[in-house]
Amino acid sequence: MAARCGGVLVGQICIVLTLLVLCTQAQQCQFPSGFLGDWYSKENGEDTDTVIDGTAFQINSREYGGPCIASRRYNETTTHEQNNKLKVLIRNSRGGNNCYMCLELYLRTPNILQQRSASSCRSSPIAPSLEDVCNAIRPQAGLVTMFRKSAINVNCRTTFEGVFQFTYEYDVGGGGICNSPSSIITACQLPGSVYYDNQAFDMVYAVCPGLSMSKDDTIRYQCLGSWLDDNGNIFAAVMNTGEDRPYRRFRCMLTRKEQQRGNNEVRWTMSESAECSTLKSPYEGPIRLLLTPVVGSTQLREITPSCNLPRNFSGTWFTTGEYDSTVTINYTHIYFKTKIDQFTTRETYFTCQQTQQSSYMMTSVTRGRCEVDYVCFDFLPRHHNIIRYRLGKPFRLSRQEKEQPVEDYLVTKFRQACARPSYVLNEQNYNWKYNTFILYDPSPIECPIQGRYTFKQFGAEKYVTRIRGITERPRVQVDCRDYESEIAICHSRDSKVIEVDAERCRTLDQNARPVGEYDVPDNLLTCVGYWLEDNRSYMVTYDEEDRISRFRCWVYERLTWRDIIMSRAVRAACGVAQTPRSFRASEGASLSIQMFLDEREHDDCPQKFDFGANPWLKENVIYVLGGSITFHGSYILVLCLAFLSLLFAC
Template sequence: MVALQYMYLPLLFSILQATVRVTGRCTIPDYFHGDWYSQELGADIITKITADKWDSNEDDTELTCEDIFIHPTPGPQQDGNNVTMFMVSSGGLERCYFCVDVLWRTTNILQYRKGDCIPAYVGYAISLNISCRAMDPFYGLPSTDEAVTMFRQTPRSVNCETMFEGLYQFSYEIGMGGGGICDNPDSQIKACQDPGSPYVDNEVFYMTYGRCPDVRTSKNEKLRYQCMGSWDAERNGIGYTFAAIADTVNKDSREKFKCLLTLKSQRGNKKRWVMSRFSSCANLNSIYSGPVRLVLTSIVPSTENMVSRCNLPSDIAGQWVTRGPGFKYNVAINETNIRFYTEPDAIEFLDAFYACQKRSGTRYLMTRVLVGKCEEDFVCMEIVTLNNDTVRYRIGKPENIPSYLTREELDINSTFTNVCNWFDRADIKGNRGYEVLTRKTNSR
């Protein structure tokens, strides 16, 4: 009799499953498709997402999408949507349904939360709307703290300008109490994007670590990272910008991908970042708490094009300030160079250096570099001294200096004609188009 009862158990289990009500069918958006890597409880997880399947090496089961809700796009800058899926497992000993919430972060980054098994019982109605927590407005989608980060194994092209753009020197500290902060001038980030360029330079940046003899965790190393995109999210109620990068040489997925975090509200020419050691965002809690802590300072590019070829009027040397209703700059002038700069913690930070290359009358062809920027430009500046304490000036449109030309290869005379000709064509009369400098007290 007992043996007969066990004979009917598989049939009874099939009947119970058949009576469960599951509604809808779904197609997973194509921007989720692909092979993804994540670290979960110390294990390396590979997940393959297709039009209706979620298949990972976490266990022997494969999830098939039964129903899906595509949440409204949270912002105009986002190219993908967050979704909640109702999925059923195939394989394994027990048939389960799962709620899977997926947060689209970038084309290369997803974050997800997978709920517990929802068993199939007779007469028990289950569905996306009934069973999934994210469908309840009180709970909603998971926070960053509740989600696992997935990295696209073969990253798609993303411009680096959303996270790093320009030149930085950085100090770094690895680990907690790991021997101190290393602040070597050779530790630099170079992220020089050429707008509109079809080349890979727009998608990668270089990070060079310089070693400090008294810091045992410091190192000499140059790395090339591919940018995977950035996104904004809250952690512990504070708004942060997260970013992800991929080492272009390291093939070990566990250490290939890195997650970074910075505070959205930072200003000035110094920025704090924290970076993960492994392929996870879980240990980044604040700009002071993370496996690798970085302080980035914008620096001026080193270039031979800032060596002067002419002199400025001797009577304008000294310290000045811009005058007018707009933003104020400090201005320092010597025999050959001009510097426009704000305070380091200014909301709109600027530090620009100009070097005299050719003079004709009141017009000066200048080379210009900006602190934190890679570009080098020619600009034309017209300078008219009104009296000992007042100077009138205007600056023309910049013209980029080709990076492949050396200082000796630049045709200064031809460049002066092309760049300063803008003033001849411009319809500027009287004082229109000019700015005014006022000399600081006791700065002669």
Template sequence: MAAIFNMFRVKMGVVIARICLLLMLAVYSSYGGGCNFPEGWTGGWFQSGIPGLIYINSTTMQGKGDCAETDSNDKFLVYDRNEDCYRCLVIHEKHKYVLQYKETYCRERDSLSTMCESITGDAALYSMFRKEPRPIPEPCPFHPAPFTFTYSRGSGDCANPPSRAESCTDDSRLLLRYMACPDVPGTESNVEELICLATWKEGSTRYLVGLISQVQRRNSISTDEDMYRCFVYKGQHADKTVTYTIAQSGDATCNGLTSSVDGSRTMKLTNIDDEHNRCHFPSWVVEHHKWFSLDHTHQYHFTTKNATLKIMNEDGSFEEKRLVCHSILEQKDKQFVKLVAHLTRGCESGHVCVSVWRRGGGVLELQLGAALHDAPHHACSTGHSAPHVTLLSTSLYPMRCPMLGRYTVVDSLADRRRRRQQLTIDEATGEEVAEKPVECVMGHYDSASVGCGAAQDTIVFQSACTSAVYTCYGSWREGNLGLVVAGAARPSSRPHALCFLYTNYIANDSSGTAVQYLSLSGVSRSCDRAVLPGLAGDKAYNLTLNGTCEQSSKYNSVAVRLYPALVVLLIPLAILAR
């Protein structure tokens, strides 16, 4: 009997527990937790007039309440625990970064439809802009920049002098240069930067939400209330002219914006024809759309229309430089071009002088002016003393090397450094004593040959334990200075090479015999004319010419006494293959 009673008591306990659980779930459902907000809304949002951010998770909107019921569309019934009441929120996602909503007063619960029907058409509309996670800007809808524009704050159009809108390297930014008009009150010179965050369309009306920052007052403290602005815009295209009318909100909301000609501030942008459509980089320059600097710090990319060059860091991030061909001044036999380009660096822009040389198969040299000029005709009017940048394509074509011949290495910078490192101080005498030399040293070679293969396109250095092979990809002379670009025999998707600079001269050796010398330096960053051949570098070799590639070493040992010797100082500064 006791066993039966205990079994009955256990079953009753289970039933009571289930009833309690159902009651708890019913209560929980009635006070929130009965629905979820869309997953894409999770994060922190800014709303004008609300201190701090409004955080939304799957079930709760901070400051509004817990999601209790939804029609799976845009209507949400939320329960406010603090006030113990319900309100209807009608929320529209205009963009993944923009939410707009209307709401009812908080009161006793009624059906979702009944409560939401009480929202009138003229009820206050609130806008929320995503702050966390940090939004990624999107390209501004106003193109092609630059533009001139007029603007008004309600006291008349400021048209003379015209203001100017310029693009930045990042397409999501636009620089607005406002001019002051003496005859229009309330106008002033100012520079603002617009970062475009979100665009959407409602019927025929187009909206933009962006951040406005003061360029000339970078150190001033700007709040979200100061920076967030809403815009309504409309574009008109006619022949080569593009015009945009834009209305801007006066605060960090989209309230009151209904057309592109009615706002706290209105603007009319008209594009400037800078003749870019009539200027293109020559075909031999854009033969390869992607180029790498010799030191591999930058990547140069020509667009498919051959009018724009973008310069990026090697890791893919923008270095804030973009060049658009403006006008070609000079061309020579598909080997040289001099032109004026419009350069954008960050949000700065102006005209610069550009010179490009073709140095070989897949090798270019670029000289880019540093100063920005407002007028195109001023860009190349002064001396062009900018440094040369050596560019390599991923398709390098071997070429015949200069300085053909076979050489014997008689001395090297590596040897001298090794000897200095091997000197020790004798503790007894205090004098330097040389240690036993190392038999094989990396970078130390016994012989070299230049252009001695069938194609005459390789430079080979050899010793008993190691060798190095370079392929010549381009060579040229500038007066007494010779230059050679040589690199790995099999270039990778990121080619590596050195630039060798050399000069010839005649001097007397220790016996008074006139000897012809060839001084050569190799640099890894570019063909830097400031490098004096033979006087700088990490590695250097003195080589004596044994004769032509066809002559044997044995024969050349005699020929050296009959013909002037060539001593070559070689300084490569980079590891060519990685």
């Protein structure tokens, strides 16, 4: 068609051929199914209706637009319609048969279509190519947002999910920020539900005294989907189900992910009409919102406590069950605060509902979430600074159970949540361990291992020599001829602290006393608990200077009367496969230490070993240093009574 046509006859033939080509192209050009429908937009302040059928694009009842001539679809390898991009060349019926318009269309969601366009009119009857017209579209040109009039149901999870208290402020004439605890967004979706609640959310506006623009209103918005633009802004479109005017019925919202705010707060901006171009950032828009996750009023009615936890559970605890979590326990509640990242936390409340023996069934509610779960804790009695527990799988009330009296469904849920299968995913898997709560800050206890030992280290994270703090006076130059690695837990110092010295002077003077009088331990590990589980002895220590984890779990074992071996975990929880000889990360360990008894004449550091069979036993024992006899408190009581009886007999 690019060659010139000479003569009248040839010219007529060329025109006929051109028309045939145009007709063939029109028949081949089809809009994808996701683009078809009746759309509304606000363009240049005017209400605009657009109809896209299989082969044509018509605006305002065929006053603008025309049939499709050529098209090119991008992202054909993806099946997600949100990423669809389409360029279409249409013959503009408003400007005559030789006027053409290129449309650059973006299908953001099943209900949102954005477009920008460029037009071109020519004297030649030959149709221009798609690229010739589309190249006139400026990259910086704004996008027009089109809303599907007959909305397709979309799950709200990508827009809102949960319960939020919000503040709102109008950009013009608002008079200030309205912050009322009664302003609530409720967007509760049930997974797999076919009900309308999954496609809409309620927004309750509360009045603030002194603010003229504040209002007392409840609006139900239907979700139309959300998308991400090239600048990292997250847009969402909603539809006011109680509004008939199109320009007020559709609205846009904008937020961003990287909002570095505490308390899980999220900023949004909302348009007052069907125009997304009025939103620039989470701080710039006609309506500014600040959302804070809260516990919903319907959840509060289901989490009223009806039983008590053991009194010695109260306090602030560190848990090995979740990473970077703080746990607060009182008589009726357990409060988990888990750090997700630097600016985001997850807050979960467990409320005691029913108890039997060591099983405690609780309701679980996460701040900002809609679900109320029933879970079961299996607690062992507290010993030292340790509470050991197992946590079962969550269960929820069905619609039929919610209609039953509270006493009936609580009994049903207790049998379901506290049954043995609820604690494990596979009943044949016996390789499990208790999780632990560790009191924070812990009270030091007597270490289960005592004595003075030399040791050898195996692993990647070994103890090294360091000078702790600043020396009070210059060190004396000592001629040390022999160094050793030493672990000491002595009554003469503090039997509640493990002193680790990676390089200690072993040289003695003529009186068999160490010449290195200025030697100080490199690490001080405070013992906070120990126990026996699955025929393995476990110990937890606390070191506030540990750069990895302040709490560390150890597996220890006595090899002979004089030798002990123990393995240090990577963090506060010991690995399931960890043994006293483990030092690899694949086993959950970072270091293994083999200790050899090395008590000398003037050390006054006798050996002691407790493998933790009964950590609840509070033994009243007097250890006499330098002696071989141990006096129990019961023996002393008998001697005192005998002495008193003799006294009174005289």
